[in-house]
Amino acid sequence: MDNTDKLIELFKEFPGIGPRQAKRFVYFLLNRNPSYANNLAKLVTEVRATVHSCDTCFRFFPNGNSSTCTICSDENRDKTSLMLVSHDVDFENIERTKFYNGYYFIIGGSIPILEKDPEKRIRQKELLNTIEKRIGEGLSEIIIALNYNPEGENTLSYLKEILTRLNLVSKVKISTLGRGLSTGTELEYSDSDTIKNA
Incomplete structure (x- = not known):
């Protein structure tokens, strides 16, 4: 299995994405300029590093310095x-x-x-x-x-x-x-x- 096939398999794990759509994603990335793929990879890494699951409700949020999201920490709700x-x-x-x-x-x-x-x-x-x-x-x-x-x-x-x-x-x-x-x-x-x- 080459890298193209591996990437197709990864995209197939996305919710609602079948083999044909996964292939379209891969060929879309291959047809774009290389900086697009680099930017995408960088953003995925940054999102994983800066967005976390709230300790209380388990929704994802950009955490800053808190382990609790703004909804759960809002006393007025x-x-x-x-x-x-x-x-x-x-x-x-x-x-x-x-x-x-x-x-x-x-x-x-x-x-x-x-x-x-x-x-x-x-x-x-x-x-x-x-x-x-x-x-x-x-x-x-x-x-x-x-x-x-x-x-x-x-x-x-x-x-x-x-x-x-x-x-x-x-x-x-x-x-x-x-x-x-x-x-x-x-x-x-x-x-x-x-x-x-x-």
Whole structure:
């Protein structure tokens, strides 16, 4: 396998990228002037060095000198609500609507329907620790905002099951997004008005 094939294989690991698109990326880079590829490599390295995961909600942010993002360290946000989303792009889309003023937790993915070890697909331990901590700070509602597709629905069922099993449903209200989202919808591609009405 030569370097071109290795790069194609790396691009195929990107979400939603198949073999044809991966090849297009490689040939696009080969057709650009060498400084473009150098700049891309430099930026990837810099992003990896300067963007970190928040210790509290696990979203990526340019950390500066803090281990906690600006959302989690904002004392003016609504302490009574915690919204669970799969990925950073979902967080960004919801935050952009400016309709929600509580805190977030990025669960880190979704659970495929036939998954044998669902707890390995999401940040289950960290989530439960966060919920317990937030309950002590006044948390009264958890909003589960996941993609409205089979994996999202399976993840929703799993989360409700573990929250019930640990008796957390007696301490907090569990809500989900509903109205305005059609089956198969991914939050990443939903517009602000649709999310506001969900």
